Amino acid sequence: MVLTKMRVSMLTFITFFMWMQGDVDSVRIVELRVSAHMAEGGDALLGCYYDMGHDSLYSLKWYKDDREFYRYVPKAHPPMRTFFVPGVKVDLNLSSANVVALKHLVRNSSGVYKCEVKGEMPSLTMDSRKQHVTIDLLPKSGPQVYGLRKDYHIGSHVDVNCTTSPSRPEAQLKWLINGKPAPNAYLHGPYLVIPTNRPYTYQAKLRLNYTVLPSHFDDEGVMTLKCQATIPPLYLQETSFKFHEPSLRTTLPMPATTTETNTGDIASTGCLHNMTGVLIILLIFQVLLV
Numbered sequence: 108m109v110l111t112k113m114r115v116s117m118l119t120f121i122t123f124f125m126w127m128q129g130d131v132d133s134v135r136i137v138e139l140r141v142s143a144h145m146a147e148g149g150d151a152l153l154g155c156y157y158d159m160g161h162d163s164l165y166s167l168k169w170y171k172d173d174r175e176f177y178r179y180v181p182k183a184h185p186p187m188r189t190f191f192v193p194g195v196k197v198d199l200n201l202s203s204a205n206v207v208a209l210k211h212l213v214r215n216s217s218g219v220y221k222c223e224v225k226g227e228m229p230s231l232t233m234d235s236r237k238q239h240v241t242i243d244l245l246p247k248s249g250p251q252v253y254g255l256r257k258d259y260h261i262g263s264h265v266d267v268n269c270t271t272s273p274s275r276p277e278a279q280l281k282w283l284i285n286g287k288p289a290p291n292a293y294l295h296g297p298y299l300v301i302p303t304n305r306p307y308t309y310q311a312k313l314r315l316n317y318t319v320l321p322s323h324f325d326d327e328g329v330m331t332l333k334c335q336a337t338i339p340p341l342y343l344q345e346t347s348f349k350f351h352e353p354s355l356r357t358t359l360p361m362p363a364t365t366t367e368t369n370t371g372d373i374a375s376t377g378c379l380h381n382m383t384g385v386l387i388i389l390l391i392f393q394v395l396l397v
């Protein structure tokens with residue numbers, strides 16, 4: 108008994124010593140590609156990129172909160188297997204040795220995701236990495252503005268509210284007048300409304316209140332009111348309205364118009380930038396390893 112214990116601690120010591128020496132043959136996870144924020148109702152790709160050194164892959168496993176939900180063993184038939192974990196739905200058709208695809212994310216999909224890679228050699232051949240994931244609920248529509256009048260002129264009173272549909276966490280709201288942030292003196296709030304029919308969600312409201320001055324119109328005699336709602340890093344939408352002041356107009360008359368713009372695609376462009384960065388990093392790694 109004592110002997111076995113001594114052997115174990117001896118082994119541990121040798122293992123630790125070899126680890127200190129920086130054994131290049133050991134399995135190493137090079138990058139875990141898991142977003143810290145994902146959208147409820149959406150899908151996600153989790154990436155786990157590893158360097159096997161001189162070893163080869165025995166198994167790759169994914170865990171959520173320490174419960175295994177995906178296993179890839181190249182020598183098994185079939186190589187891919189999934190296990191039931193609440194909140195985790197794997198799409199095997201899109202999954203592989205490096206990627207696992209999740210579909211229909213729910214609030215319970217939040218948690219700690221871990222990738223674990225094992226090599227075929229009996230010792231020093233395992234590595235794992237974790238990432239905490241929060242499932243955000245994005246508003247179903249862009250921000251809504253209440254209390255708008257058909258027209259505003261010099262001396263009119265603007266008193267409007269911008270609100271978002273339920274989300275988790277609450278959206279950050281911003282008012283802009285002709286593209287510039289509205290002065291704090293014009294703003295009241297933000298107020299947080301907790302919808303009774305949708306648990307774990309919030310609605311944000313920001314009130315804009317001021318008396319219209321000539322300086323609120325641009326050179327064309329146009330005043331643009333815009334409300335922006337953001338939930339970084341996944342969501343940005345804005346709603347804007349234009350008003351024309353005939354007395355300040357130098358060009359042809361135009362009726363008051365309202366426009367709604369939607370710029371909710373920042374997430375995809377951000378992703379692209381990151382992809383390029385990661386590809387460059389992977390290239391550098393490859394060059395260093397050759």
Ligand SMILES: *[C@@H]1O[C@H](CO)[C@@H](O)[C@H](O)[C@H]1NC(C)=O
Nearest residue numbers: 196197198199200201208210
């Ligand atoms: C995977 O692909 C097969 C064949 O194309 C299809 O029948 C099946 O529904 C797909 N499974 C999923 C989860 O998409």
Ligand SMILES: *[C@@H]1O[C@H](CO)[C@@H](O)[C@H](O)[C@H]1NC(C)=O
Nearest residue numbers: 193194195212213214215216
């Ligand atoms: C989320 O988990 C709770 C308990 O942890 C459970 O009661 C609830 O039904 C789950 N919701 C979904 C959508 O899976």
Ligand SMILES: *[C@@H]1O[C@H](CO)[C@@H](O)[C@H](O)[C@H]1NC(C)=O
Nearest residue numbers: 253254255266267268298314
């Ligand atoms: C805007 O919100 C404030 C505070 O909740 C409320 O008192 C006011 O009546 C609202 N105005 C409009 C136009 O909805």
Ligand SMILES: *[C@@H]1O[C@H](CO)[C@@H](O)[C@H](O)[C@H]1NC(C)=O
Nearest residue numbers: 264265266295316317318319
């Ligand atoms: C709205 O602004 C006007 C001045 O433009 C001010 O008299 C009024 O008190 C403001 N309303 C609120 C609720 O602050």
Ligand SMILES: CC(=O)N[C@H]1CO[C@H](CO)[C@@H](O)[C@@H]1O
Nearest residue numbers: 376377378380381382384385
């Ligand atoms: C790891 C990495 O490159 N992260 C970047 C992902 O993209 C966002 C937005 O473009 C950047 O802010 C991150 O630094």
